[in-house]
Amino acid sequence: MNDLENHAQLPVKAGVTYPLAKYTHPLKQLDIQIIYDSMIQDDNVLLLVIFGSTVNMVCHSNSDIDIYVELRDYNNIPAIPDNVLxxxxxxYDISKTSGIYRSIDRDGIILFDRR
Structure with missing residues (x-):
């Protein structure tokens, strides 16, 4: 995660302050900011990683936002705020040997890590 050499630097929208925003697609930055603000306040969330089309140039207005989290308690899954469009x-709770985890590990952008 955070092998930033392979990521393009993109413009950051006004009001976006989360770490490494310049490596996420501007179309999704405002929604990511809302998610970040919610998750950073949740002590159950230990790790927040953005991956998938949001961190590469194939993102478009209908793309989803792919998020990986590691939690203290997997019985308490964080909610995505209603104002995320x-x-x-x-x-969450995936094997570190799975293909999806390898993709996250290769391309993911860590927004915070409290492990």
Whole structure:
């Protein structure tokens, strides 16, 4: 995660302050900001990673936001705020040997890590 050499730097929209925003697609930055603000306040969320089309140049207005989280308690899954306009695919509790985890590990952008 955070191998930033392979990621393009993109313009950051006004009001977007989350770490490494310049590596996420501007079409999704405002929604990611809302998600980030919610998750950073949730002590159950240990790790927040953005991956998939949001961190590469194939993102478009109908793309979903792919998020991977690691949690203290997997019985308490965080909710995505209602004011997020994009569809969100929240991934958690997956095997570190799975293909999706390898993709996250290769291309993901860590927004915070409290592990």
């Amino acid at each position: 994009s569809d969100v695919d929240l991934i």
